[in-house]
Amino acid sequence: MSLTGLLTSGQGDEVRDFDAPDERPLADANLVDTEQRRVVKKAISTLPEKYRAPLVLRDVEGKSYDEIAAILQTSEGTVKSRINRARNFLRDKMRHYV
Amino acid sequence: MSGKVCREMRREIDQSELRQTLSAEAEAHLAECAACAAFHDERFRLRELVGALEPVVAPADFDVRLRARIARERETHQQPFIFRLVMSTPAIALAAVLVLVVGTIVFMNQRNRTQTPAVASTREDKATVPVSPVPEVAVKTDVSPVNGAPANGIEESSVNPSDAPRHLNAIAKSNAKGGPATNAIPEVSDSTVRAAQSFQLAPDRAGEVSLSAPVKPMVVTMYDERGGSRKIQLPPISFGSQRLTAIARR
Numbered sequence: 001m002s003l004t005g006l007l008t009s010g011q012g013d014e015v016r017d018f019d020a021p022d023e024r025p026l027a028d029a030n031l032v033d034t035e036q037r038r039v040v041k042k043a044i045s046t047l048p049e050k051y052r053a054p055l056v057l058r059d060v061e062g063k064s065y066d067e068i069a070a071i072l073q074t075s076e077g078t079v080k081s082r083i084n085r086a087r088n089f090l091r092d093k094m095r096h097y098v
Numbered sequence: 099m100s101g102k103v104c105r106e107m108r109r110e111i112d113q114s115e116l117r118q119t120l121s122a123e124a125e126a127h128l129a130e131c132a133a134c135a136a137f138h139d140e141r142f143r144l145r146e147l148v149g150a151l152e153p154v155v156a157p158a159d160f161d162v163r164l165r166a167r168i169a170r171e172r173e174t175h176q177q178p179f180i181f182r183l184v185m186s187t188p189a190i191a192l193a194a195v196l197v198l199v200v201g202t203i204v205f206m207n208q209r210n211r212t213q214t215p216a217v218a219s220t221r222e223d224k225a226t227v228p229v230s231p232v233p234e235v236a237v238k239t240d241v242s243p244v245n246g247a248p249a250n251g252i253e254e255s256s257v258n259p260s261d262a263p264r265h266l267n268a269i270a271k272s273n274a275k276g277g278p279a280t281n282a283i284p285e286v287s288d289s290t291v292r293a294a295q296s297f298q299l300a301p302d303r304a305g306e307v308s309l310s311a312p313v314k315p316m317v318v319t320m321y322d323e324r325g326g327s328r329k330i331q332l333p334p335i336s337f338g339s340q341r342l343t344a345i346a347r348r
């Protein structure tokens with residue numbers, strides 16, 4: 001079915017109203033998302049390197065624990081521990097956003 | 099609710115995937131424990147925020163650039179030690195300081211060399227007949243002064259004042275003969291810049307000394323046969339023709 005067909009009647013003479021909903025996010029929602037991303041980036045950048053790397057690999061890149069352990073050349077238990085500590089750091093830094 | 103059970107549940111929450119369904123035991127615990135439920139919500143929100151960040155993607159040429167940089171680093175390490183030492187920053191800074199010091203020394207030497215004394219001095223011209231100053235510059239003593247007394251500006255150092263008339267400057271003799279020979283006068287430049295070439299012995303006239311008048315005062319030291327010496331200070335001539343003459347002869 002074409003858009004022209006929806007807008008016209010069966011006889012092709014009468015034009016009907018077609019009100020398509022605007023599903024785009026509101027401007028203020030975009031602004032809030034942008035601000036949140038900026039704050040999260042800033043908070044992550046303040047983390048120590050040994051905590052920042054496993055957190056980014058896990059929560060941003062979505063890698064598994066054994067992959068992260070292989071990348072960072074450390075044990076899986078260390079990776080889990082460091083991710084837990086990194087999340088606690090982030091929670092303290094982003095108390096107003098979480 | 100015991101702390102050990104809560105720790106176990108929180109560990110499971112922490113290690114689970116973001117939207118993964120927890121075990122039935124964990125779900126039951128969350129329904130009973132408000133603290134663990136709050137922890138679950140907090141972690142879920144935090145991971146959502148972090149997960150909303152765009153992953154960093156390496157550029158397409160990253161691999162090529164990385165290999166090129168590794169190769170460049172390897173070449174740098176393969177260069178001889180002396181080359182790396184010379185091209186290092188401290189060596190360049192040291193060389194710059196060295197150049198600065200040498201340049202300052204050369205500049206100071208040049209500056210001292212170009213400075214002229216306040217009183218013009220006489221010097222033998224290299225182009226004239228090389229003679230030692232003591233016997234040759236000694237002035238003839240048979241010329242009498244104008245009034246039989248020492249001329250104004252004559253200072254006696256080691257000679258009896260009564261003998262002063264016998265030691266006259268060559269200028270007096272040359273003036274008495276009608277002025278210095280024109281071919282004996284060297285080219286005179288500004289004496290504030292260069293004091294040389296203001297004194298010359300005439301090779302064809304023994305004992306005659308020609309002095310070109312400088313702009314600054316001139317001190318002439320004369321020695322006689324007894325070892326005495328006198329200094330005569332000649333005031334600068336102010337009519338200004340000597341400079342014009344020197345320029346015209348060039």
